[in-house]
Amino acid sequence: MNTPSVNAIDTSADRLLLQPPYRKDPARPLTILCMNPDDHVCLCFHVSQRKIVNYCKRERPSHVSLISECLSAGTGCGWCVPFIIKLHDQVMSGAENPDLPVSPEEYARKRARYRKTGEREQVPAADPAKPEA
Numbered sequence: 546m547n548t549p550s551v552n553a554i555d556t557s558a559d560r561l562l563l564q565p566p567y568r569k570d571p572a573r574p575l576t577i578l579c580m581n582p583d584d585h586v587c588l589c590f591h592v593s594q595r596k597i598v599n600y601c602k603r604e605r606p607s608h609v610s611l612i613s614e615c616l617s618a619g620t621g622c623g624w625c626v627p628f629i630i631k632l633h634d635q636v637m638s639g640a641e642n643p644d645l646p647v648s649p650e651e652y653a654r655k656r657a658r659y660r661k662t663g664e665r666e667q668v669p670a671a672d673p674a675k676p677e678a
């Protein structure tokens with residue numbers, strides 16, 4: 546029996562078809578994807594969104610830097626810092642299901658570019674002033 550290679554699986558299309566936890570809000574347009582709670586927000590230290598959110602809910606850190614002290618998230622390349630701030634803000638303001646409305650693939654692609662060029666490409670999830678794509 547032939548097993549399809551990993552490269553043959555279109556993960557972006559799969560995510561469009563999946564229901565929660567990939568698409569937390571059914572009212573949200575299909576074109577806006579969320580990170581899965583188990584996707585890594587800090588790619589340098591492999592810290593998942595779930596870990597950051599749970600830490601914030603449990604400890605209610607008064608400052609974002611406390612998250613980095615505990616989980617090391619954000620202490621590598623620095624790419625994830627605005628996203629950690631966003632998650633922290635959501636938890637502290639009482640959001641029931643904090644999330645980052647960006648696909649893990651786009652997130653990783655922009656982080657790779659950031660590491661290569663040092664320039665931060667805009668990600669709507671990290672900039673509340675920009676409308677979400």
Ligand code: FES
Nearest residue numbers: 588589621622623
């Ligand atoms: S992605 Fe978090 S420090 Fe690099």
